[in-house]
Amino acid sequence: EAQVTQNPRYLITVTGKKLTVTCSQNMNHEYMSWYRQDPGLGLRQIYYSMNVEVTDKGDVPEGYKVSRKEKRNFPLILESPSPNQTSLYFCASSFGQGPNQPQHFGDGTRLSIL
């Protein structure tokens, strides 16, 4: 089954404790992206990647890191999480990026940082 898998789905942690949210897709997609969803703000793009070793900043990259060492994986790293990073996070992928290249989203990771 074609899917985007995020882990963990839920996490409660404390300020300053490094964490990684993994994202994996099995569709051989080139493009991957991370978003955070907050009430009243919609989804905001954190980082995106056009291919292995090619990443770029979205609208809200501060406090986050990403890496793309393999095509299928695009982990999101919070080196020193803070309470303002409490949010619902989505990973997405697509074969390319453009018309007729729909993004496939994972089911989300809910992070609570105390």
Next chain:
Amino acid sequence: QQQVKQSPQSLIVQKGGISIINCAYENTAFDYFPWYQQFPGKGPALLIAIRPDVSEKKEGRFTISFNKSAKQFSLHIMDSQPGDSATYFCAATSGGYQKVTFGTGTKLQVIP
């Protein structure tokens, strides 16, 4: 600063009615305008999308109307059904479709 402004925040429509969600943008560099549908506990899913050189696109009961001069676009859901109850996001892409900016979302409830 929200680059894509979406309204209304919430919408209640009777079954069989027309649901209309509006979006406006300022950035003329936007090059593609998708709409996403999101059900509770799930990630968004692409519903329909339009390029800026097209004024209208229809897929089944869903229609996008696009007004380039006014920098506005809207989603119309005809014959709305309870199964359409979800949150809808408009979006716009730039940078060769790589950067995606979303609206704030509209929670639609279709009542029987």
